[in-house]
Amino acid sequence: MASVSMVPSIRRLDETVVNRIAAGEVVQRPANALKEMLENSLDAKATNITVTVKDGGLKILQIQDNGIGIRREDLSLVCERFTTSKLTAFEDLMQIGTYGFRGEALASITHVAHLTITTRTADSKCAFRARYTDGRLREDPRPCAGNVGTQILVEDLFFNMAARRQALRSPAEEFNKISEVVSRYAIHNSSVGFTLKKQGEPAVYLRTPPRSSALDNIRTVFGAATAKELLQLTHEESSLKLSVSGYISGVNFAAKKSTMLLFINHRLVESTALRKALEQVYSSYLPRHAQPFIYLSLQMAPEMVDVNVHPTKNQVYFLHEDQIIELIQKKVDSLLVGTSAARTFYTQTLLPGASSAPPAADLPPAKAAARPQQTVRTSHRDQKLDTFVRQAAAAGAGDGENGAAAAAGAAPQSVRPVELSSVLSLREEVERGCHSGLRRLLAEHSLVGVVTAQLSLVQHQTRLYLVNHRRLAEQLFYQICLYQFGALGLLQLEESPPVRELALLGLEQKDAGWTEEDGPKEELADCVCQVLQRHADMLDDYFSIQVDGQGRLRALPLLLDHYEPPIAALPGFLTRLATEVDWETERQCLHDICREIARFYSWTPATDGAVGEPARLQLERALLPAVKEQLLPTGRWADDGTVLQVADLPDLYKVFERC
Ligand code: ADP
Ligand code: MG
Numbered sequence: 001m002a003s004v005s006m007v008p009s010i011r012r013l014d015e016t017v018v019n020r021i022a023a024g025e026v027v028q029r030p031a032n033a034l035k036e037m038l039e040n041s042l043d044a045k046a047t048n049i050t051v052t053v054k055d056g057g058l059k060i061l062q063i064q065d066n067g068i069g070i071r072r073e074d075l076s077l078v079c080e081r082f083t084t085s086k087l088t089a090f091e092d093l094m095q096i097g098t099y100g101f102r103g104e105a106l107a108s109i110t111h112v113a114h115l116t117i118t119t120r121t122a123d124s125k126c127a128f129r130a131r132y133t134d135g136r137l138r139e140d141p142r143p144c145a146g147n148v149g150t151q152i153l154v155e156d157l158f159f160n161m162a163a164r165r166q167a168l169r170s171p172a173e174e175f176n177k178i179s180e181v182v183s184r185y186a187i188h189n190s191s192v193g194f195t196l197k198k199q200g201e202p203a204v205y206l207r208t209p210p211r212s213s214a215l216d217n218i219r220t221v222f223g224a225a226t227a228k229e230l231l232q233l234t235h236e237e238s239s240l241k242l243s244v245s246g247y248i249s250g251v252n253f254a255a256k257k258s259t260m261l262l263f264i265n266h267r268l269v270e271s272t273a274l275r276k277a278l279e280q281v282y283s284s285y286l287p288r289h290a291q292p293f294i295y296l297s298l299q300m301a302p303e304m305v306d307v308n309v310h311p312t313k314n315q316v317y318f319l320h321e322d323q324i325i326e327l328i329q330k331k332v333d334s335l336l337v338g339t340s341a342a343r344t345f346y347t348q349t350l351l352p353g354a355s356s357a358p359p360a361a362d363l364p365p366a367k368a369a370a371r372p373q374q375t376v377r378t379s380h381r382d383q384k385l386d387t388f389v390r391q392a393a394a395a396g397a398g399d400g401e402n403g404a405a406a407a408a409g410a411a412p413q414s415v416r417p418v419e420l421s422s423v424l425s426l427r428e429e430v431e432r433g434c435h436s437g438l439r440r441l442l443a444e445h446s447l448v449g450v451v452t453a454q455l456s457l458v459q460h461q462t463r464l465y466l467v468n469h470r471r472l473a474e475q476l477f478y479q480i481c482l483y484q485f486g487a488l489g490l491l492q493l494e495e496s497p498p499v500r501e502l503a504l505l506g507l508e509q510k511d512a513g514w515t516e517e518d519g520p521k522e523e524l525a526d527c528v529c530q531v532l533q534r535h536a537d538m539l540d541d542y543f544s545i546q547v548d549g550q551g552r553l554r555a556l557p558l559l560l561d562h563y564e565p566p567i568a569a570l571p572g573f574l575t576r577l578a579t580e581v582d583w584e585t586e587r588q589c590l591h592d593i594c595r596e597i598a599r600f601y602s603w604t605p606a607t608d609g610a611v612g613e614p615a616r617l618q619l620e621r622a623l624l625p626a627v628k629e630q631l632l633p634t635g636r637w638a639d640d641g642t643v644l645q646v647a648d649l650p651d652l653y654k655v656f657e658r659c
Contacts, residue, residue: 019134023111024161029168030057031177033113035268036105037152038185041065042266046149047192047210051182054199056174058157058165062199066149069121075130075141079106079115106152107135112164113157119150182206183221184261184268187295190214202431202632203483209561216489218247218295222259223486225541226293229253231339233296235331240320241304246296248278248332250339254290258282261295264305269316277325278332285336296328422587423485426594430479435635438643441465442472442627450619453604453611457646464647470604471642473623476631477598480559481543485590488544489558491565496552499574503528506571528578535583543593545577557597563622565601573600 027033034057041049044067054060070078109115110132120127127146131138158165168174179196186194186208193210197203208217219227230247237243249255260275262268274296282292304319318324441460445467448457454470481488503525507514518524529551532539539545546554553574556565573596581592604615611619637643 020111020160023108024158024164027105027108027112027157029177030061030157030174031181033057033105033109033154033157034061034063034178035181035185037063037154038181039267040105040152041067041150042185042189042192044068044150048195049192050195050197051178052197052199053175053178056168056171057154057178058168058171058174059155060199061154061157061178062151064149064151066147069124069148069150070117070119071121072124072128072141075117075119075128076137078117079110079132079135079137106132109154109157110135112161113159114155116153116155117150118144118146118153120146120148122148179205181268183217187214187217187221187261188263188266188268188297190217202434204630214295215247219489220487222293223541224488224490224544225486226253226255228540230293231335233331233335235327237327240324240327241301242324242327243299244296244328244331246294248295248335249293251285251336253293254286255293256289256291258291259293263297264316264318265299265302266297271316271318273317273321274325274328277329281329281332281336298324300324420485420586420590422590423482425587426591427482430482430632433634433636434632435638438633438635438637441643442631442633443629445628447620447624450611450616453615456619456624462648463645466644466646468642469619469623469627470602471637472627472631472633473602474598475634476623476627477559477601478594479630479632480626481557481594481597484559486542490544490546490555491558492555493553496548496554498529499532499547499551499553500525500529502553502571502574503578504571506573506575509572528575531578531583532574539593542590543597545597559597559601560622560626563601563618566603566605568605569600569603572603573597 027036030053034051038049038051041063044065046065046067048066050064052060052062052064106115111134115132116129117132118127118129126143128141129144129146130141158168175198182194182196183206186192186206190208190212191210193212194206194208195204196206198205206221208220212220215227215230218230226249229249229252231250233244233246233248235244246261258275258279260270260278262271262274264271275294278294279291282290286292300318305316445458445460445465448459448464450456450469451466454468456467456469458465458467504521506528507521507524514521514524532547533549533551536547539547544555544557548554559565576599577593577596581596582588633643
């Protein structure tokens, strides 16, 4: 049997091997397969893209989008080499495609992995699933359930190329590459929501909401400390048919390693020449060993991108390269000169008269005069404080556009790589303490009704539970602070209220526990202001709490969309932040701050009365969905009355039977 088929099978093998080698050259590692698939999803007009990875993409690399989908009749074609639906852009493809794949991406992948496409177009009643091997459909596409859009599943990448598999770095490193690609595309395509997760793990590694801005996403990925130092750059050069835009770090920013995100005609590329040229510009502004952050998007006529580049290389060369690089150098230089001049000027104006007097002393005297009667001030306070808060970036994110993303399961949102081991260890503590039974209950529950400001009735399977949602909220906010550490959004305060004045209000509240022995309230309020100012950088970078040089509170963290913190508790929060946090040891300090923020955001008035409409809406629309999706509950709650079973349907049946 074997001998009979030997000759033809050797010839077939030949072709397969050739294809495989060719494909292996095109798809060198999971991250560049992913890049191709991301671009396909973006071409398909997706507004939500979810990437799920196992073992650094080697076991599973899956991308789900809500784009236009692929028609059933095209499913037999998409994985043949050099087939593309992008005929209108054919000329572009011939040129730009030289550093891309010219309709080769999917075909190549089928030669080195198991590929399954599940896709549905808007006019189709169902989705279709197709499996491919070596550039061909394995059998007719099968109808199945599915959302409009496309899911591409790549399994066992390089299963037939042992040497390649071995040559690859560890899954962890491949995952890093993948996360780099996803986060960069997320920044460049900020109108699209991106999610990156590891298969079977509760935490979402990265999430950017749809309709955000590039700057928002830079903040999510690289942190507030980076985002706030960036300068916007835009430039048009019609003679070169070139336009440049992006964000670059200013003179006050210094990183150990330079970061460069470069897109040419919306494709992520590298250009060593441009990188070196810009690092050189920065070297005359930054201290030695300090490196910049650069995100640039170049758009140029396709014919200007050098066509003689190997298709798999990310390195790109373009015509008029020297001229273009010089032009960008000049532009960057002029931006940096501008800001460094401003910096010098600022220091000079400060130097002569400025003293190091505590900023609290700068409070205009008018404020003191405006404080005669307590009652007036109290009502004045609530109103005024309410107007302080305005949701800066409402963004309207996460409203369930993408079924796939919504089905994500337990997941503290948007996590960016964090180096601080203290934060990682606090997260581990949360994860270790997570109770899987309660987790399932919370994930699958449905709300029966809100009972009081603190309690709700929920149903899970046949059981009814009384749930202390205030405690859940507190733990949720604590976890959000930990998992979005350094990447929290901002709630801008419309009129930045003076911290000192807020602290005074806080000290006057009954539960502040102020006694004569603590010293005069005025002094304590000064002290609160000073403590917060002293730690202002850290509070801003890590927690998006902004206190400015005048001692005014400028922003609070945005923990959940459509959720505003209870402003009545703001004074108490600031006072506690200054006095209850252990500022000395890192882990304890970060823990305490997260706890105080959580306590503040979950605060409810201590009444058992009915809940107001706005509070109920916040609970139903913002809080409980987030609890469902991402809260990791602690086992303690099963015993301490936080989650209390009040009835079980089968038991009730028994009761009814007896009646
Ligand atoms: P190219 O993108 O160069 O056309 P690919 O091999 O990457 O080549 O994709 C082949 C074809 O498959 C595309 O032209 C497109 O028609 C279809 N396709 C691939 N991915 C998607 C997707 N996520 N959504 C819709 N169509 C897709
Ligand atoms: Mg493609």
